[in-house]
Amino acid sequence: MPSSPQSHLPTEIIVQIISYVSADNRDRQKTLHACCLVSHQWYSAAVAYLYERPLVNTGIAFQRFTETISPPLGARKNKLNLGSFVHRLNLSHLVHHSSNSLTARLLGRVKGNLEVFAAPSLTFTISSLPALSKCLNLRNLDLSLVHDPIPFPALKQAISKHKKLTTLRLPQSTILTEPESARIPWPPSLQRLQISGRFNPLLIPTFSWPPALTSLALKNCSDLSVTNLGSLLSSPQLGSTLRRLTISGANRGVQPESINAIPAFLPNLTFLSVPGDMVDESFFDIICHMFPPLALTVLEFGLPCADLQLNFSTKSLVNALKTGLTNVREVGFANELVTDQLATEHDEIDDVLRQLEEHRVSQSGSGTQDEAQIGVYLLP
Incomplete structure (x- = not known):
């Protein structure tokens, strides 16, 4: 019985198939390798995706x-x-x-x-x-x-x-x-920088930061005491350009007083993530007395440094949302910090955030594009 002739696909069609396969991350490597073994034509189309x-x-x-x-x-x-x-x-x-x-x-x-x-x-x-x-x-x-x-x-x-x-x-x-x-x-386009290690607090205020820097993360730093963190945050350049600040729980020396210094030095931040256990009532007391309100739109209480608990009440957070945090749209909590009591109080925080958004809409005539981006969320 004569064998059936092999079908030939145009290379453009094969490339389209390969690009579709490449988008599937589950068995991507294995599937692309199999594609390379089909024929010389398939190898030529798939090899770049395989090694990408x-x-x-x-x-x-x-x-x-x-x-x-x-x-x-x-x-x-x-x-x-x-x-x-x-x-x-x-x-x-x-x-x-x-x-x-x-x-x-x-x-x-x-x-x-x-x-x-x-x-x-x-x-x-x-x-x-x-x-x-x-x-x-x-x-x-x-x-x-x-x-x-x-x-x-x-x-x-x-x-x-x-x-x-x-x-x-x-x-x-x-x-x-x-x-x-x-x-x-510095590389001229550097926007996001993560710092680890240590720095001299006497020299860091005059440290030359990347000119395009908008996002800074502090992780695995050897000493983020009040003095050291205050020296870092007091840089006029950071106060002018920085929009996102993340302080990981994987730092040494972090204290509530360190976190309290952030709003004064960096009022133009739009995103702030700090260890949840390093925020206490005094943080919100400071914010409640700030005018104009901070530019923050996202506030995260991330993985803790030491204690698996929050040291502030929902009432303090809600009061701050109504005064110095009126621009906040989202509040995130690390899963490890969510207690049964906090879980039942999420709706109260959600309600305040949505009321603030309704007020912004009435003032400006336009709201956020996605209402799902307003409210409380959990950090993985």
Whole structure:
């Protein structure tokens, strides 16, 4: 019996199928690999999608990936430059699976189109900086898990020409106030910065922040006492440009007095997330007496530093919403802080937020585009 002739699909149709498959994150890697094995035509259409954001969260997957992207000397090499297809590379799940030289070499192989990079904890070192400096298409750089001390001036020099970089998370060992770093320019488009490590409170008020900075996160800082946090927040530049501030529960030295300083220094914030257990009644007392009201539209009580409880009453929050927080539309609570009593009082907070929105609508004649964005929500 004669075999049926093979059907031929136009390449445009195959690319359409591949792009649809690529959007499904459940079995994306496995399915795209299967597509590459269908034929030469399917391989040509699917290979770029396969390597665009490789899943390398295990040692075996990482080994196979590196042997393909950066084969050992003398090994057979692919005619295609597979590293040029990589746009997102997340190595944050890896610990002992790489080496300093391999991480640096791998960065060198994928530098052409790499846009998002999350570094591994142990094998990203100062030796990786020359390769990192050539990844000029980076938009998001996450070094937050890096343990090896990297001099801040050297890191800043390596990324100073990254014109597309908008988000940066610094290593845990960062020391921000090394004087020589002030002469090195920040990436011009850097908007979101996460600080870890430590800084000198005597020098931080004159610290040169990224000129386009609008969002700042503090996580794994060694000392966020009243003095240190006050020195950081007192920067005139931050008071002018900063719109989002997140203080994680994973910081040392945070006190309620530290949180109380935020409204005075940064009245133009539109988003504020702080450890829920570090907010007490005095925070709302201060806010109730502020005029004009703060610009805040979102207020989050995040994961706690120490105690799994809130140290303020719903009544205090509601009073503040009616006075110094009249622009707030959303209030978030970490799941760990939600007690049975607070759960029953959510409706009261919701009602106040919706009343405030109705008042804004009556004053301006226009409301928010999505009413679902008004009210209380839980943080994952």
